[in-house]
Amino acid sequence: AGAKERQGGDGARKAQRFKVEQDVLGVFVNMIYPAKVLKVRPEKTKQGVPIWQYFVHWSGWAQKWDEWADESRLHKLDDAGLKLQEEMAEEAKRAAAAKRAMSGKSKKKGVDDGNKSNIDHEAAEPKDKALRVGIPNTLQRFLMEDLDMIESMKLITLPRNPTVERVLDQFLKSRPASSEGDADFVEGVRVLFDVSLSRSLLYRFEKPQYRQLNTQRTNATRRDSSVYGTEHLLRLLVKYPQFLIDSQASSNPSLLQASQLRLHELVKFLDKNASTLLVPDYYQADTDYIEKVEAEYAKA
Numbered sequence: 001a002g003a004k005e006r007q008g009g010d011g012a013r014k015a016q017r018f019k020v021e022q023d024v025l026g027v028f029v030n031m032i033y034p035a036k037v038l039k040v041r042p043e044k045t046k047q048g049v050p051i052w053q054y055f056v057h058w059s060g061w062a063q064k065w066d067e068w069a070d071e072s073r074l075h076k077l078d079d080a081g082l083k084l085q086e087e088m089a090e091e092a093k094r095a096a097a098a099k100r101a102m103s104g105k106s107k108k109k110g111v112d113d114g115n116k117s118n119i120d121h122e123a124a125e126p127k128d129k130a131l132r133v134g135i136p137n138t139l140q141r142f143l144m145e146d147l148d149m150i151e152s153m154k155l156i157t158l159p160r161n162p163t164v165e166r167v168l169d170q171f172l173k174s175r176p177a178s179s180e181g182d183a184d185f186v187e188g189v190r191v192l193f194d195v196s197l198s199r200s201l202l203y204r205f206e207k208p209q210y211r212q213l214n215t216q217r218t219n220a221t222r223r224d225s226s227v228y229g230t231e232h233l234l235r236l237l238v239k240y241p242q243f244l245i246d247s248q249a250s251s252n253p254s255l256l257q258a259s260q261l262r263l264h265e266l267v268k269f270l271d272k273n274a275s276t277l278l279v280p281d282y283y284q285a286d287t288d289y290i291e292k293v294e295a296e297y298a299k300a
Contacts (some may be wrong), residue, residue, distance in 0.1 A: 016040055016052040017071055023144055025074045025081040026056055031092055032075070034059040034144050038066070044130040059147050078137065138272045139234060142278050146231050150203045154289055158213060160229025164193055167230055167277055171269045182233060185262045190225050192243060193236050197224040201235045208292050230270065230277045237267060267280040
């Protein structure tokens with residue numbers, strides 16, 4: 001991708017390209033991140049041609065990073081924008097690898113063969129990108145909106161309907177009867193969800209809610225997959241390829257391929273049924289809850 005393409009084309013336009021509240025992708029320090037447009041203003045060149053500027057909030061970043069960005073730094077949240085995001089991320093990886101090699105810090109092959117926590121994930125990633133899960137635009141936008149809700153100090157209503165267990169059961173029922181291994185895959189995803197939720201799938205703002213939930217467990221809600229829903233399942237699926245690489249499955253190419261194929265089918269199922277499986281249900285956290293979270297931030 002050329003520099004002009006990365007900068008979104010010619011910045012001088014008579015009409016603004018983006019609107020307030022629009023989800024976009026933006027260039028920040030040679031990487032592309034999701035953002036939301038909060039304000040719009042026109043600036044003028046000496047020739048009197050308006051160049052639009054947008055006040056954006058970078059999703060996942062504190063408000064102190066909100067800034068005015070020229071239109072040339074922003075891209076639409078579409079297939080072209082997501083492709084460019086992936087290309088720039090790959091370039092950043094290559095640049096980082098080259099920097100490590102130049103500084104003499106790159107490790108020799110085989111040094112960490114016995115230590116799975118030190119796996120070089122870039123090296124473990126197949127050249128054909130087989131372990132990358134493609135998240136459709138519909139689900140990408142939902143993930144962004146989910147983060148926006150959390151940043152607005154809102155919490156998702158629990159228990160969810162449907163729960164992760166029910167979603168996975170529906171997926172299994174939708175599969176052809178001849179598809180061997182689907183049941184094992186679904187059970188593996190459920191177990192991984194139960195193990196991973198509290199460790200890596202919750203935002204910090206959600207953790208007090210989780211701890212409170214633990215004081216109210218019943219036999220029917222003893223597992224996290226019987227309480228949480230598709231929102232958190234999506235967060236898991238984004239990380240799922242990395243879990244595969246870190247697992248014993250990384251030494252079994254046929255198992256990796258089979259798991260990846262089923263993962264793609266599960267993502268397609270969620271995308272196809274998003275209107276019934278992804279129904280937002282958030283509520284505003286009360287003052288006591290927010291103060292509890294702020295107190296925990298202060299201790300951290």
